[in-house]
Amino acid sequence: VKTPVPPVRALRWEGEAPGGRLVLLDQTRLPEAEVELRLDTVAELVAAIRRLVVRGAPALGCTGAYGVVLAGQAALAADDWLARVETGATALAAARPTAVNLALGIRRVLAVARRQAAAAEPEACCRDLLAAARAFHAEDEALCAAIGRHGAALLPRQATVLTHCNTGCLATGGLGTALAVIYTAHAGGGIREVLADETRPLLQGARLTAWELRRAGIPVRVLCDGAAAGLLRGGRVDAVLVGADRVAANGDVANKVGTYPLALAARAAGVPFYVAAPTTTVDLACPDGAAIPIEERDPEEVLGALGRRWTPAGVGACNPAFDVTPGELVSALVSERGVLEHPDRATLAALLGAGGGAGGQADTAASSSG
Amino acid sequence: VKTPVPPVRALRWEGEAPGGRLVLLDQTRLPEAEVELRLDTVAELVAAIRRLVVRGAPALGCTGAYGVVLAGQAALAADDWLARVETGATALAAARPTAVNLALGIRRVLAVARRQAAAAEPEACCRDLLAAARAFHAEDEALCAAIGRHGAALLPRQATVLTHCNTGCLATGGLGTALAVIYTAHAGGGIREVLADETRPLLQGARLTAWELRRAGIPVRVLCDGAAAGLLRGGRVDAVLVGADRVAANGDVANKVGTYPLALAARAAGVPFYVAAPTTTVDLACPDGAAIPIEERDPEEVLGALGRRWTPAGVGACNPAFDVTPGELVSALVSERGVLEHPDRATLAALLGAGGGAGGQADTAASSSG
Numbered sequence: 230v231k232t233p234v235p236p237v238r239a240l241r242w243e244g245e246a247p248g249g250r251l252v253l254l255d256q257t258r259l260p261e262a263e264v265e266l267r268l269d270t271v272a273e274l275v276a277a278i279r280r281l282v283v284r285g286a287p288a289l290g291c292t293g294a295y296g297v298v299l300a301g302q303a304a305l306a307a308d309d310w311l312a313r314v315e316t317g318a319t320a321l322a323a324a325r326p327t328a329v330n331l332a333l334g335i336r337r338v339l340a341v342a343r344r345q346a347a348a349a350e351p352e353a354c355c356r357d358l359l360a361a362a363r364a365f366h367a368e369d370e371a372l373c374a375a376i377g378r379h380g381a382a383l384l385p386r387q388a389t390v391l392t393h394c395n396t397g398c399l400a401t402g403g404l405g406t407a408l409a410v411i412y413t414a415h416a417g418g419g420i421r422e423v424l425a426d427e428t429r430p431l432l433q434g435a436r437l438t439a440w441e442l443r444r445a446g447i448p449v450r451v452l453c454d455g456a457a458a459g460l461l462r463g464g465r466v467d468a469v470l471v472g473a474d475r476v477a478a479n480g481d482v483a484n485k486v487g488t489y490p491l492a493l494a495a496r497a498a499g500v501p502f503y504v505a506a507p508t509t510t511v512d513l514a515c516p517d518g519a520a521i522p523i524e525e526r527d528p529e530e531v532l533g534a535l536g537r538r539w540t541p542a543g544v545g546a547c548n549p550a551f552d553v554t555p556g557e558l559v560s561a562l563v564s565e566r567g568v569l570e571h572p573d574r575a576t577l578a579a580l581l582g583a584g585g586g587a588g589g590q591a592d593t594a595a596s597s598s599g
Numbered sequence: 600v601k602t603p604v605p606p607v608r609a610l611r612w613e614g615e616a617p618g619g620r621l622v623l624l625d626q627t628r629l630p631e632a633e634v635e636l637r638l639d640t641v642a643e644l645v646a647a648i649r650r651l652v653v654r655g656a657p658a659l660g661c662t663g664a665y666g667v668v669l670a671g672q673a674a675l676a677a678d679d680w681l682a683r684v685e686t687g688a689t690a691l692a693a694a695r696p697t698a699v700n701l702a703l704g705i706r707r708v709l710a711v712a713r714r715q716a717a718a719a720e721p722e723a724c725c726r727d728l729l730a731a732a733r734a735f736h737a738e739d740e741a742l743c744a745a746i747g748r749h750g751a752a753l754l755p756r757q758a759t760v761l762t763h764c765n766t767g768c769l770a771t772g773g774l775g776t777a778l779a780v781i782y783t784a785h786a787g788g789g790i791r792e793v794l795a796d797e798t799r800p801l802l803q804g805a806r807l808t809a810w811e812l813r814r815a816g817i818p819v820r821v822l823c824d825g826a827a828a829g830l831l832r833g834g835r836v837d838a839v840l841v842g843a844d845r846v847a848a849n850g851d852v853a854n855k856v857g858t859y860p861l862a863l864a865a866r867a868a869g870v871p872f873y874v875a876a877p878t879t880t881v882d883l884a885c886p887d888g889a890a891i892p893i894e895e896r897d898p899e900e901v902l903g904a905l906g907r908r909w910t911p912a913g914v915g916a917c918n919p920a921f922d923v924t925p926g927e928l929v930s931a932l933v934s935e936r937g938v939l940e941h942p943d944r945a946t947l948a949a950l951l952g953a954g955g956g957a958g959g960q961a962d963t964a965a966s967s968s969g
Contacts (some may be wrong), residue, residue: 260911424917427901429799429823432909435902439914451910452917453799453901454825455857459893459922462859487825489832490860493867523829531797531823532805537907539802540821541630544809547794547822552829 230381232374233416235398236445239288242295242366243267246359247302247352251295255282256399260440271300271317278324278331285400286330286474287369287507293334294362296321301342301355310354311346314339338362370403372507375565380410380470380505383561383568387421388414388467391457394428394485395437396472396505406505407470408438410563415447422448424466426457426487430530430548433485454487458494469495473506480556480572481518486549492558501560504572508564511577518553526550600751602744603786605768606815609658612665612736613637616729617672617722621665625652626769630810641670641687648694648701655770656700656844657739657877663704664732666691671712671725680724681716684709708732736772742877743773745935750780750840750875753931753938757791758784758837761827764798764855765807766842766875776875777840778808780933785817793819794836796827798857800900800918824857828864839865843876850926850942851888856919862928871930878934881947888923896920 243252255264257280266282268274274296277283283292300317304310318339322332341361345354384390390411397408404412414420423442428434435451442449452460460466469491475483482488482504495502515521531546533539540546562572562580569580613622625634627650636652638644644666647653653662670687674680688709692702711731715724754760760781767778774782784790793812798804805821812819822830830836839861845853852858852874865872885891901916903909910916932942932950939950 260909426825427799427910429797429825435910440911443911443914450915450917451901453856454823455796455799455860456917456919456922458860458863459856459919460917462923463893486823486829490825490828490864493828493863494860497863523833528820531821534904535907535909537905539630539905540797540805541810541813544813545820547820547826547830549826549829552826553832 230378230413230417232377233404233412235404236412237398237441239283239285239399240292240295240402242298242359242363246298246355247305249298249302249359251292251299253277253283253292254399256284256437257281260436269299270303271296271320274299275320275324285395286328287401288399289325289328290330290334291362291366291369291402293321293331294338294365297335297338297342298355298358298362301351301358305351305355310351311342314342334362334365337365366402369401372565373401373403373405373409376406376505376507376563377404377409377413379565379567380503380563381413381417381419383468383501383503383563384410384414384419385467386419388419389422389424389465390420391424391426391460391466391469391491392438393426393434393471393488393491395433395441397438397441399437399441406472406507408441410470410503410505411442411447412445415445420447422450424457424460425449425451426454426491427451428485428487429454430534432534457491461494461498461500464498466498466500469500469502471504473504473510474551475515475521476504476506476511476562476572476577477515477517477521477556478513478577479517479574480559480562480577481521482554482556482559483518483521483551484554486552489552489554492554496558502558503561503563504559505563508566508581511581513578513581518555521553523552524550600748600783600787602747603774603782605774606782607768607811609653609655609769610662610665610772612668612729612733616668616725617675619668619672619729621662621669623647623653623662624769626654626807627652630806639669640673641666641690644669645690645694655765656698657771658769659695659698660700660704661732661736661739661772663691663701664708664735667705667708667712668725668728668732671721671728675721675725680721681712684712704735707735739771740773742935743771743775743779746776746875746877746933747774747779747783749935749937750873750933751783751787751789753838753871753873753933754780754784754789755837756789758789759792759794759835760790761794761796761830761836761839761861762808763796763804763841763858763861765803765811767808767811769807769811776842776877777873778811780840780873780875781812781817782815785815790817793817794827794830795819795821796824796857796861797821798855799824800904802904827861831864831868831870834868836868836870839870839872841874843874843880844921845885845891846874846876846881846932846942846947847885847887847891847926848883848947849887849944850929850932850947851891852924852926852929853888853891853921854924856922859922859924862924866928872928873931873933874929875933878936878951881951883948883951888925891923893922894920
C-alpha cells in the first residue's frame with residue numbers, strides 16, 4: 230500500500246531560518262474559507278493558538294517546535310539569545326497550558342537551543358532549531374503514514390467506514406491517525422464512503438473532517454452522533470475507526486465524547502471497532518479507564534453552537550470532553566508498530582517493551598486539543 | 600401518587616362553540632418567547648401546523664379534533680354545513696399528511712358531524728363537535744396521567760433520570776409520556792435532576808424539554824447526545840426514560856434517532872431503560888423492528904441548526920428520523936394499563952388482549968411529528 234501525500238497541511242515552515250515563518254491554516258475559518266496565516270513572532274503565534282487557529286494534539290506539538298524557531302529568530306541581535314529563547318518558549322507553552330503535545334514539541338527544540346547556544350552563533354543556532362523542528366514534524370508525519378499503512382490492510386475493498394471527531398491532516402503534522410487509515414485505503418481504491426459523526430459540541434466532524442475528506446475527493450456524508458448506532462445495526466457500515474487521547478495499560482481508551490457509544494453499537498452489530506493512535510498515546514502508568522479523570526468543559530459549548538444559543542436561559546449543561554471505552558470493545562489498536570488485536574495489559578506491555586520505552590508522556594489533557 | 604396539573608399547555612380551546620377559538624403555544628418561538636396564537640379559522644390552523652407551531656403526535660391529534668370545531672363554526676350560515684365541514688377536515692388533514700394522530704383526531708370529531716348534521720341545527724352541532732373534541736383531549740390527558748402514575752412508582756427516591764427528545768406537555772394534550780413519569784415522580788418529591796439529551800438534529804431536548812421542565816421547577820441539565828453513554832457508565836443515572844413512536848409485536852421500539860444507543864449504554868451500565876407510551880403505540884400487525892421502514896428526512900437538518908449551516912458546501916448528510924431498539928433491551932413498557940416488564944410477543948399480546956383491541960392504529964409516520 231502506497232502512502233498518499235497529505236491533501237492539506239495544518240502547518241508548514243516557509244523559507245529557512247533565520248528569515249522564515251510559520252504558516253498555519255486558520256481552522257476557525259473552515260469550512261467557509263481556506264485562509265493561511267503567516268506568523269513571524271511568538272506573540273502572533275500565541276494569539277493564534279489561543280484562538281484555536283490550530284488544534285489537534287500532534288499538530289500542536291509541531292506548532293510548538295516551530296514556535297521555538299520563531300523565538301530564536303526574533304532574538305538574533307540580542308546579547309542574551311538563549312534567555313530570550315527560553316522566555317519565548319515559556320510564553321508559547323502558556324498559550325494552551327493543558328496541551329501536553331504542545332509542550333513536548335517546544336521541549337524538543339528548546340533542548341537544541343540549550344545545547345548549541347554556547348558553541349555557535351545565534352544564526353547557526355537558528356538553523357539547528359529549524360532542523361530539530363523539521364525532524365519533529367517529520368517524525369509525526371512518519372507515525373501517521375505507518376498507522377495509515379497498517380490500518381488500511383484491515384479494511385475490506387470498497388469499505389464504508391464510520392468515524393468520529395477530526396483525526397486527519399488538520400489534527401496532525403501528516404495524514405492523521407484514524408483518517409490516515411482512510412486516506413491510505415482510498416489511495417488503494419478501498420473506500421466507498423466515509424460516514425462522519427458531526428461530533429457535538431464543537432462539530433469537528435461536520436466542520437473539519439467533512440472539509441478535508443471532500444477536499445481529498447473522498448465521498449463523505451455527515452450524520453448526527455445519535456444516528457450512528459442505528460446505521461451500524463442496519464448493516465451499512467464495515468468498520469468504525471477512531472483516534473485516542475490516551476490508552477490505559479489495560480486497553481481502555483479515552484477519546485472524544487461520543488466514542489464509547491460507537492464501540493457499544495459496533496460490538497452489538499458485529500462491526501469491528503478500530504482505534505488508531507501512535508504508541509506514545511499508550512500510558513502504562515495509567516492502570517485502567519477508571520483512573521482517567523474526565524475533564525468537564527464549559528457548558529456554553531453545549532447550550533448552542535458557533536455563537537448561537539438555543540437552550541433556555543437558566544438551564545445548565547453537562548459537558549464531559551471525552552469518554553472511556555473499555556478495552557474489551559476494541560477490536561484492534563492500530564499504531565505505527567502495527568495492528569494489535571484485542572489490546573489488553575499483556576499485549577500492550579509487550580508492544581511497548583518490544584520497541585523500547587514509549588508511554589508515560591500521553592496525558593488526557595491532550596483531549597482538550599481536539 | 601397524585602397526578603400534578605400540566606405546567607403548560609400545548610393547546611386549549613377558549614370559549615364555547617360556536618364563537619370559541621383554538622389557542623396554540625407557538626413552539627417555534629420557544630425557548631426565547633412564550634407566545635400564544637389564537638386561531639379562528641381552518642386556514643390559520645393549517646398554516647400554523649405547517650410551520651410546526653404545534654408538534655408531537657398526541658398534541659397533533661387534539662389539534663385536529665379542535666380544528667374540526669373551527670370548520671363547523673365557520674360554516675354556521677351555510678346551506679351545506681356538513682359539506683363545508685368535510686372540506687375543512689380534508690384541508691386540515693393535508694397540513695401534515697404523514698401525521699397519523701392528526702388524522703385520528705379529525706376523524707373522531709368528523710364522525711360526530713356526520714351523525715348529527717341531519718338531526719340538528721349547525722349551532723347545536725357545533726356544541727356537539729366541541730364536546731367530542733374535548734372528550735378526545737380528555738382521553739389523551741388521562742392516558743398521560745395514568746402513564747405518569749405507573750411509571751413514577753418505578754423510580755427510586757431523588758432519582759437522576761436521563762431522557763431523549765420531547766415527550767412532555769408540549770408533545771401531548773396532557774403531561775406527556777416519558778415526561779409524565781418525571782412530573783408525577785417530582786410531585787412526590789422523587790426527582791433530583793433530569794439530564795436531557797439535546798436531541799440532534801432538531802434539538803427538541805435542548806429547546807423544548809429543557810424549557811418545560813425548568814418552567815415546572817424541575818432541575819434539568821442538557822447534554823450532547825454522544826455524552827449520555829459515558830454518564831451512564833459513570834454511574835450517575837438511575838433510569839433512562841424515553842417515549843416511543845411505535846412498538847412492534849415482539850417489543851422492538853421505534854423512537855427518535857438516538858434512542859437505541861441509550862438502550863445499549865443503559866444495559867451495559869446496568870441502568871433500567873423504560874419506554875413510556877400508550878398502548879395505542881403497540882402495533883401487533885408489525886412483527887418486529889426489521890419490518891419498520893426508517894424514514895429518511897431532509898439532510899439540511901443535519902448540515903446545521905436553526906438556519907445556521909456549518910457543514911462544507913457539497914457535503915451531504917445521512918438523516919434517519921428514528922432508530923429501532925431491540926425489545927430485549929427494554930426493561931419495561933410503561934403504558935396507561937401499567938408496567939409491563941421485559942415486553943415480548945406473548946406479554947404484549949396479553950396486554951392488548953386484556954384491555955380489548957388497541958393496536959394497529961400506530962404508524963411510524965408519527966415519527967415525523969416530533
